[in-house]
Amino acid sequence: MSVPKKTEVLDEIKRIRIHGLSDARRLMEEYDILTLAGFFVMYESKNQELPESEVISRMHTVLDAMHGTLREGLEHPNRTPSRMIDGGAAHMDALIRGGGSLLGNQFSTVIRNTLAAAENNACMGRIVAAPTAGASGVLPGAYLTIADAHHVAEERIVQGLFVAGGIGECIALQASLSGSQHGCQAENGSAGAMTAAALVSLFSEDQEAIESAAAFALKSVLGLVCDPIAGLVEIPCVKRNVMAAVNAVASAEMALAGIRTVVPFDEVVQAMDHIGRDMSSSLKETSLGGLAATPTAVRIAAEFKRIRP
């Protein structure tokens, strides 16, 4: 009896089911797949019954849309009808141009670009909800800005987006990506973990490093609540995108430096799930608690209810 080759085994698989990142990493070894990106391309291809070329081509469309949202956010004034968001990216741009950056222009550019993308979302721009609209500034702001600064080839950037998507999928499978279910830890927390892992994947194929980066980013924001003023995706959401972006950069650098997570990523996600379930519903996108319940927020909300074209 001849042993089937691995490619034949893969051809016969119809669906791939995983429960988390540890399953994904086990299957990578089983199927001899070298990168997490390669695994999640196959995962999507099998489960959605699409050729891998089509799956990759769709991610190029996602990348184009992310570049588009950065461009729009940097070009437009970014002012919302409530005026709570009013040109933050332009202010950061002026700071950079004026030589006021505290840590160097690249770091300030991550802040500026994340503001631009998150503000573009608040201003009804065209965005990629990755993983959600409320946290849509993090990947463009941190991941694309750093990839572009290092002149990473487009194919490789797309591969990293599959790492991001795969990490998000592992969170969705074990907890949630929704602020109304698990608070902001599930939105900007997940975005930060996805971004940290994707960043590491640009510079290292070490699976331990990728997993550690995602774990660091998520651990640091466990318990973060969703308490938007007047229910709008403005305050504190836009600045929390910036927090998630810089947290992702720090997490990626620690992982690339060789620091490893003690608690495996899946267990961090499970902790996030438990915390989300314990969280009061007043802190899960209902705008009944937290910042949304401050006297200032209550006043703003009262002023801002009537629909006017």
Added chain:
Amino acid sequence: MAIFDVMGPIMIGPSSSHTAGAAKIGYLAQRVYDKPVRRVRIILYNSFAETGRGHGTDKAILGGILGLRVDDPRIKQSYDIAAQEGVDVAFEQAIDPEKHPNCASITFTDPDGDHPFVVEGISVGGGSVKIVGINGARVDFSGKHNLLFVTYRDVPGMMALLGDALGARGINVAYAQISRDKNTGGAMAIMKLDQPCPGDLADYFRSNTDVTDVVTINKLGNEYERAEED
């Protein structure tokens, strides 16, 4: 979930439920109405009413009614587009604890306000929506299926006729619902199909003298995937 549910959809911000979902409700509603939109009255309920203005829920629903996809930047200018196309638009806001937190009721009428056609939709999160009412009848469908709507005079045998004709073309019915309106003697059948209903089959149903209207809606993808072009 799929990787592209995590890495998407591509949409107009700021909220998947209050903007993208709202646009999808409007889009599905006008597809069900299936006539040129001249005058429309929209009631936003509960959270749609409370936070709709800041989320552009009104612009998004109107954009969908005007046929715009969830990622179409013109959603932001939907009031202007409605004015250019001569569509008469009015919004109301209401709180009704009986209704879903993110609910909209859309009433299409003739320019003089006659012949109301009412579609009610809810946004259930992550950009997913459901149409829950058509002209008072309780329904339950999203853009995730191929749909066939047939309104007809309430005579026996209509379901058999529809089912036989679909079966003869190898089209499986995944779900079917019928309801009737005692006042008008009219009935409505909603079917979710495994494949889209071909145009000539829809025409065949229309040719039946008891049938008053046939509408087909093909499955919508993440950003509608140009549903009606294929």
